[in-house]
Amino acid sequence: MKPASNTRKIALAIVLCSVALLLPIWASLQLSWIQSELNERNDGFEYVHDILRRAEETADQVSHAVERINSSHLPPCSEQERDLMRDIDLESDYTQAIGRIANNIIICSSLDNNEPIYLGKPDLVTENGVGEYFHVLLTRNKQHPLNVFAKDGVAVITDPDLPLDVSLNDNDISLALLVPSANGQQVLASRGNRIDPHWVRSLPKGEERTYNKDGYMVMAARSSRYDLAVLVASPQERIDRRVRHFALLFVPIGVLCGVSLIWATMYLARLRSSFDNRLKAAVRRREFYVEYQPVVDLKSRRWTGAEALVRWRTDNTTVRPDHFIPLAEERHLIHLITEQVISLIAEDLPRILKIDPAFRVAINLSPDDLRTQSTVEMLRSLLALEGVCPGNLEVEATERAFVEDQKISRVLEQIRSLGIQVAIDDFGIGYSSLSRIHSFRFDILKIDKTFVDTIGTEGAARGVMLPIIDIARSLDLHIVAEGVEREEQARFLQAYGIERAQGWLFSAPLSAAALSKELRERSHEAVECKE
Ligand SMILES: Nc1nc2c(ncn2[C@@H]2O[C@@H]3COP(=O)(O)O[C@H]4[C@@H](O)[C@H](n5cnc6c(=O)[nH]c(N)nc65)O[C@@H]4COP(=O)(O)O[C@H]3[C@H]2O)c(=O)[nH]1
Structure with missing residues (x-):
């Protein structure tokens, strides 16, 4: 055999072995990356759906309270009406108090002190005529801002943090509950400080999306029934950590596949060359x-x-x-x-x-x-x-x-x-x-x-x-x-x-x-x- 053709064969073998080894490693890295993104997205949407469900339940309870108070036809702010307010409040997980409102003042409520609460102008009035007052500090607990929703003379006070009260497995994750409106995105509540409300701007009602924004993977969903949207943001470092975790698992498998591929190729090549030799010997014999x-x-x-x-x-x-x-x-x-x-x-x-x-x-x-x-x-x-x-x-x-x-x-x-x-x-x-x-x-x-x-x-x-x-x-x-x-x-x-x-x-x-x-x-x- 000529030395030149030998050199060519060795070079070809080296190239083939390198490809056989590197290809599975590259594939395992790709797989780690895809799997990490997929897991991150799935985890993110689990939070999103949980928060959205809680927020919609809160909104359901507000509508239900307004309807029950007004259909009771009890004299406004009477003791009977305040008893009814307390009953409804007890039955509803997400409401903090219920009251009567006039001229942006809660004039009576299910709260014990029953003092008037001055709200100022609503932050938002929805198409259905619901006045929304955000981050209101009640006299009872000045430290913790609450939200007030008012309709047909009834005010329902809710804790905006309750829908976000999900257990997170990583503090790097940021959550937000927003009200998307024509005038901008009003943040009702948030955890972590990575949320940019504008991320949700183009999201149509009832839809959900994933964005990659500013080094974050953002999972967003908008309610089909209410003007509510949820954002969950995971930083890229978190995904990178997952990639490293999966790579530790997949890359050794990739290396194993590569080595097996090389071994199989060499085995086949040996078989072939031994077939050649056996056949030539068979002719001789x-x-x-x-x-x-x-x-x-x-x-x-x-x-x-x-x-x-x-x-x-x-x-x-x-x-x-x-x-x-x-x-x-x-x-x-x-x-x-x-x-x-x-x-x-x-x-x-x-x-x-x-x-x-x-x-x-x-x-x-x-x-x-x-x-x-x-x-x-x-x-x-x-x-x-x-x-x-x-x-x-x-x-x-x-x-x-x-x-x-x-x-x-x-x-x-x-x-x-x-x-x-x-x-x-x-x-x-x-x-x-x-x-x-x-x-x-x-x-x-x-x-x-x-x-x-x-x-x-x-x-x-x-x-x-x-x-x-x-x-x-x-x-x-x-x-x-x-x-x-x-x-x-x-x-x-x-x-x-x-x-x-x-x-x-x-x-x-x-x-x-x-x-x-x-x-x-x-x-x-x-x-x-x-x-
Ligand atoms: N280059 C080269 N090729 C060779 C040589 N000897 C055989 N071959 C190739 O090998 C094929 C299979 O041969 P076979 O196993 O003896 O198999 C033979 C024969 O044993 C088989 N056969 C004959 N009658 C029957 C039958 O009634 N039923 C079945 N199932 N098979 C039959 O059919 C095949 C007929 O032969 P082919 O169609 O020609 O197909 C042959 C031929 O293409 C050779 O010296 N040089």
């Missing part, structure tokens, strides 16, 4: 052998030929071609196998032809075989054997080979010029490629078992088999059907004029010795060698 599956003439049921199928005997087991041919093709080692198959056929064919000189053996070729001149030379050397005529040989290539490379046509033409017929194998599987294979000249079309299997099933024979037969006829091709397992299939094919078939109905693949024995027993009439 001649571990491949060939079986022949008879091809019969459907009318007479005479064995007219056979398809050579390679087998690999390794560690006392036989590996089927399906399991190593695709990999050998991918690793461009198939030609070594084809060489061995042809040399094995060269050993068997003269013996077989002594029994039936017209017998024809089909050899499978892969796309790589059809790109190299040496395939033509190997076939030529087969023809040089005693008793072997071009009519004793046939080559098969899959439809895929024809599609894959237009360059194969030169080799195919050389094979045909030797007088050897070319068959297109597994026909029908790559149906879409028909237009492209038109440009190649071949002689035989092998219908794949998949289509033969449809014989006898409802409508399928008409739908699939017949068009294939029509195509073959229109191209003037001989037809061989593969994988015939039932008499019914054989009869159907014969009825539609198919000449030859192979399949377990007639015989499984046989060793050269078993094939010769069977041919001898069938004592075919000796036929002249066909040119």
Whole structure:
């Protein structure tokens, strides 16, 4: 191997390993970040919903109190009315007191001292005519500002802090209850000092949103029933702390995934290279052998030929071609196998032809075989054997080979010029490629078992088999059907004029010795060698 290509391979391996390691780490960091934001948002909205529910309950209790007082028709500020005020107050969690109001003065109330309370002008009058007085200091408790809501001569005093009385798991979080109005956002109550009331400005009624503002993640919701909005703000440092927490969990998993990925890649690479070595050793040790599956003439049921199928005997087991041919093709080692198959056929064919000189053996070729001149030379050397005529040989290539490379046509033409017929194998599987294979000249079309299997099933024979037969006829091709397992299939094919078939109905693949024995027993009439 050249040093330059070695250096390139090492560089590629380093790049791939780095990507395999860094990609999962990068993904785990992304995941930590996404998960942190998601958790923060969920926690934030839990507070928002809780506060909004409490605020709406407060507003419900205010409306309820006004309605009950006014529908009682008791004389205003009478002892009976003050008793009713006290009852309502006791029943309502969020009200602090209820009173009568006139000219911005609470003239009587459920409070014990029953002194007049001068409120001054309302801070806000809503569309429904509710006068709202914020941060009112009552004589009873000058330190703690309360809110007063007045309607139809009834005043309800509430504690604005109650809706915000939720237990926070971090003091960094700021909360606010606001009244969004056309004139601006009035803060009813707040905890923490990070809230900018303007954050809620564009929020429509009944909706909730998340914003990233001024280094905060802000969760906001606006009531659909009242002019109330709630803001919860989490500082970015809190999210960063969460990211670090998740990263501690996810990054080691990412590293583990990266290392596993590298290990898996290296393991696969080793497997592949060990496959290469095993395959080369198998060729050296001649571990491949060939079986022949008879091809019969459907009318007479005479064995007219056979398809050579390679087998690999390794560690006392036989590996089927399906399991190593695709990999050998991918690793461009198939030609070594084809060489061995042809040399094995060269050993068997003269013996077989002594029994039936017209017998024809089909050899499978892969796309790589059809790109190299040496395939033509190997076939030529087969023809040089005693008793072997071009009519004793046939080559098969899959439809895929024809599609894959237009360059194969030169080799195919050389094979045909030797007088050897070319068959297109597994026909029908790559149906879409028909237009492209038109440009190649071949002689035989092998219908794949998949289509033969449809014989006898409802409508399928008409739908699939017949068009294939029509195509073959229109191209003037001989037809061989593969994988015939039932008499019914054989009869159907014969009825539609198919000449030859192979399949377990007639015989499984046989060793050269078993094939010769069977041919001898069938004592075919000796036929002249066909040119
Ligand atoms: N279920 C069922 N199967 C049947 C019946 N009759 C025949 N078969 C199987 O169908 C496959 C027919 O060969 P293929 O289509 O050319 O398909 C072949 C061919 O494409 C490829 N192959 C075999 N030998 C060679 C070779 O020497 N060189 C290359 N390049 N490919 C080969 O491997 C494929 C598989 O070969 P195998 O495993 O031997 O499988 C063979 C054969 O054993 C039947 O009635 N029922």
